[in-house]
Amino acid sequence: MKRILTALVLTCTVSLQSFAQDIFLENAKFRVGDDASWSGVSVDESSWRNITNTTTWTSQGVKCENGFGWYRYHVNIPKSLLEKSDLKETVDFKMGKIDDADEVYLNGKLIGKTGRFPSDANGYLGQWNTPRLYSVKVNSGLIKWDADNVIAVRVYNAGDPGGMFSGPVCVRVPNTIDNLSIVIKEKNLTPNPSTVGEGTAVCTLNSKMDATKSGVFTVKVQDPESGKVLTEKTQKVSVNAKKSRAINLPYDNHQMVRIIATFTESKTGLSTTTQYIPKYILTPAAPAEPRFNTTPLYGVRPGSPIHFRFGVSGEKPMKFSSDDLPNGLAINPDNGALSGKLDRPGSYTFTVKAKNAKGEQTQKFTIRCGSKIALTPPMGWNSWNCWGLSVTQDKVISSSKALIEKGLADYGYCYMNIDDGWEAPKRNADGTIAVNEKFPSMKELGDWLHSEGLKFGIYSSPGDLTCGGYLGSIDHELQDAESYNSWGIDYLKYDWCGYGRKHRTEPDNQTVASYVRPYLLMERCLRQQPRDIFYSLCQYGMAEVWKWGHAVDANSWRTTGDITDTWESLYDIGFGQQPDLYPYAQPGHWNDPDMLIVGKVGWSNNLRDSRLTPDEQYTHISLWTLLASNMLIGCDIAQMDDFTVSLLCNHEVNAVNQDILGKQAQRVVLDGSIQIWSRPLSDGSYAVGIFNVGPSDARVDFKKYFKEMGISSLQSVRDLWRQQNLSTTDVNYFIPTHGVKYLKVRF
Ligand code: GLA
Numbered sequence: 001m002k003r004i005l006t007a008l009v010l011t012c013t014v015s016l017q018s019f020a021q022d023i024f025l026e027n028a029k030f031r032v033g034d035d036a037s038w039s040g041v042s043v044d045e046s047s048w049r050n051i052t053n054t055t056t057w058t059s060q061g062v063k064c065e066n067g068f069g070w071y072r073y074h075v076n077i078p079k080s081l082l083e084k085s086d087l088k089e090t091v092d093f094k095m096g097k098i099d100d101a102d103e104v105y106l107n108g109k110l111i112g113k114t115g116r117f118p119s120d121a122n123g124y125l126g127q128w129n130t131p132r133l134y135s136v137k138v139n140s141g142l143i144k145w146d147a148d149n150v151i152a153v154r155v156y157n158a159g160d161p162g163g164m165f166s167g168p169v170c171v172r173v174p175n176t177i178d179n180l181s182i183v184i185k186e187k188n189l190t191p192n193p194s195t196v197g198e199g200t201a202v203c204t205l206n207s208k209m210d211a212t213k214s215g216v217f218t219v220k221v222q223d224p225e226s227g228k229v230l231t232e233k234t235q236k237v238s239v240n241a242k243k244s245r246a247i248n249l250p251y252d253n254h255q256m257v258r259i260i261a262t263f264t265e266s267k268t269g270l271s272t273t274t275q276y277i278p279k280y281i282l283t284p285a286a287p288a289e290p291r292f293n294t295t296p297l298y299g300v301r302p303g304s305p306i307h308f309r310f311g312v313s314g315e316k317p318m319k320f321s322s323d324d325l326p327n328g329l330a331i332n333p334d335n336g337a338l339s340g341k342l343d344r345p346g347s348y349t350f351t352v353k354a355k356n357a358k359g360e361q362t363q364k365f366t367i368r369c370g371s372k373i374a375l376t377p378p379m380g381w382n383s384w385n386c387w388g389l390s391v392t393q394d395k396v397i398s399s400s401k402a403l404i405e406k407g408l409a410d411y412g413y414c415y416m417n418i419d420d421g422w423e424a425p426k427r428n429a430d431g432t433i434a435v436n437e438k439f440p441s442m443k444e445l446g447d448w449l450h451s452e453g454l455k456f457g458i459y460s461s462p463g464d465l466t467c468g469g470y471l472g473s474i475d476h477e478l479q480d481a482e483s484y485n486s487w488g489i490d491y492l493k494y495d496w497c498g499y500g501r502k503h504r505t506e507p508d509n510q511t512v513a514s515y516v517r518p519y520l521l522m523e524r525c526l527r528q529q530p531r532d533i534f535y536s537l538c539q540y541g542m543a544e545v546w547k548w549g550h551a552v553d554a555n556s557w558r559t560t561g562d563i564t565d566t567w568e569s570l571y572d573i574g575f576g577q578q579p580d581l582y583p584y585a586q587p588g589h590w591n592d593p594d595m596l597i598v599g600k601v602g603w604s605n606n607l608r609d610s611r612l613t614p615d616e617q618y619t620h621i622s623l624w625t626l627l628a629s630n631m632l633i634g635c636d637i638a639q640m641d642d643f644t645v646s647l648l649c650n651h652e653v654n655a656v657n658q659d660i661l662g663k664q665a666q667r668v669v670l671d672g673s674i675q676i677w678s679r680p681l682s683d684g685s686y687a688v689g690i691f692n693v694g695p696s697d698a699r700v701d702f703k704k705y706f707k708e709m710g711i712s713s714l715q716s717v718r719d720l721w722r723q724q725n726l727s728t729t730d731v732n733y734f735i736p737t738h739g740v741k742y743l744k745v746r747f
């Protein structure tokens with residue numbers, strides 16, 4: 001609901017004097033399924049449930065993934081509406097946003113369609129983010145004046161969430177101004193984050209009318225904090241259905257701004273306004289000289305092969321070397337990949353040098369060879385949030401190459417994990433697991449990743465089938481672990497799913513032991529392999545997995561159901577479900593609130609930009625680093641823009657996630673919309689995230705919470721995103737809706 005409010009604030013078109021003639025419909029009758037007769041006027045709705053369109057059907061308890069549902073609205077349309085319009089040409093039905101494709105019927109006749117259903121020519125096309133506007137001519141005979149009209153909406157949803165979700169349906173007889181709309185898009189997000197002032201907003205005025213309309217088009221860039229207008233352009237413009245008008249507006253894309261465009265029509269004096277929040281880059285560009293960005297500590301078990309890459313930013317080419325490498329280890333001088341193995345337990349410290357044309361830097365590095373791996377949370381990529389079941393070997397390779405080319409590997413991202421969708425329908429005759437045609441050679445893929453110093457991850461289930469309906473490991477656990485070893489697997493995500501069917505039949509299924517059993521079994525099989533395999537439990541937090549995950553030697557455990565790229569999901573999983581879990585995280589064993597939802601995601605072949613606003617994305621990364629969460633990128637890295645790279649490659653922000661103390665943040669303040677989360681760091685300082693989860697921008701005086709947080713005075717304050725020191729006395733911060741002020745403080 002909160003997300004929806006913001007969505008309205010950001011995108012609403014305000015035509016003040018038109019409001020009097022609008023009819024708003026929030027509640028409908030609803031039914032899952034699909035039946036052509038439900039478009040008609042006389043339908044028995046007695047068994048239909050009530051639903052609202054202010055939030056998705058999923059959040060109202062409707063289960064309908066990959067399926068149809070129908071909404072039916074009843075509305076009396078008074079003839080008096082006509083008198084209030086200067087046009088009197090059409091009746092408009094503004095249906096809002098619909099997840100994902102729809103057809104709308106008025107009194108049994110189709111009046112509009114957006115997106116495509118799976119059975120349509122050219123197949124399914126989702127348009128969840130497009131506001132629907134369907135018009136009917138006043139004299140079409142379709143409208144029943146001063147009587148009941150039925151609006152029937154057929155909705156197809158691909159994956160959750162689904163349905164109508166952006167607020168009331170609006171029925172209106174439009175004025176001229178209502179037929180004019182403004183679309184704002186951002187273009188050219190600076191290719192090089194060091195260049196300031198390169199953002200451009202393209203504000204386009206469109207008209208639905210044939211007759212030319214004139215007026216004044218004003219676009220401005222505003223600082224939401226001071227309210228100051230930073231840039232403004234005003235033009236007299238004329239538009240009609242064939243001719244739209246655009247104004248390009250430059251802005252500094254390193255600053256949080258709002259783009260506001262207004263058109264005032266000359267004849268009626270009525271205006272329409274649209275607001276847009278563009279992406280903005282806070283992370284400063286890395287210096288050209290080498291800079292080490294990864295935690296200088298790495299855990300390995302004796303005898304296990306080491307695959308590690310020193311994360312160093314700076315101009316390429318770069319050369320890596322070390323004069324005191326422990327026996328048995330080697331560094332690839334060209335990419336900084338460390339390989340080899342250590343046979344005896346102990347702590348091995350050595351110095352690594354990185355050198356390029358601009359300079360050189362050294363860093364002391366320690367390998368702790370013992371019983372523990374994952375001394376800091378894993379960083380890398382997983383195929384699920386982007387490709388879903390359409391993952392292929394080529395897609396893994398393309399994201400891996402981009403991880404290196406775009407510099408993410410220089411910041412410690414190293415695990416490249418295939419999620420569900422790689423298994424063949426049948427095992428080999430000897431019972432070993434077989435890959436499907438999308439993965440020509442797991443061994444070659446693993447070898448190549450390792451040659452780059454990257455790591456290789458895979459997915460399976462303790463059940464007969466995975467969540468995607470592929471083969472699981474049941475009754476073949478040891479064989480599968482052996483296959484993983486032979487392919488060079490470094491990470492296993494082990495997903496409950498199909499095991500649920502077996503579990504339901506077990507006599508002790510009320511006990512924690514029954515939840516532990518399948519995970520313990522696989523742990524024993526993994527530990528028989530002569531390599532370190534990060535063990536990632538995925539069972540959505542059942543039986544309070546955080547209390548026993550370490551006992552099955554899990555390196556992380558999912559604490560919740562699946563995340564999706566909406567504020568509701570981020571809020572629920574991040575702020576709603578994590579506050580009590582901090583005692584359970586420690587080096588080697590981490591809570592996992594699920595993978596990242598920035599960049600281009602889609603859970604299918606159809607990728608889209610994350611639905612999170614820029615500020616929600618800052619909140620997401622800040623909170624996940626505070627939570628000492630797994631940092632698994634969920635988007636296609638090959639298509640990653642500079643904004644997303646800047647979110648993921650801020651070495652000071654990532655250092656919080658990778659801090660070797662391994663303490664997960666606690667929520668220390670809960671004050672209405674303001675939440676403060678804080679975690680102690682190994683250097684004696686604290687990482688502090690001040691979050692505004694409310695629907696409007698806020699000013700927060702940090703001092704107000706000092707007592708609650710045990711702070712008497714501040715010795716230092718650093719803005720982690722901007723990598724700048726701030727005043728220790730003036731600690732009053734502007735925090736945009738759903739945004740964050742992320743600090744490192746000493747007190
Ligand atoms: C479950 C998991 C997801 C993903 C899918 C794959 O839903 O929670 O993260 O692995 O299965 O089918």
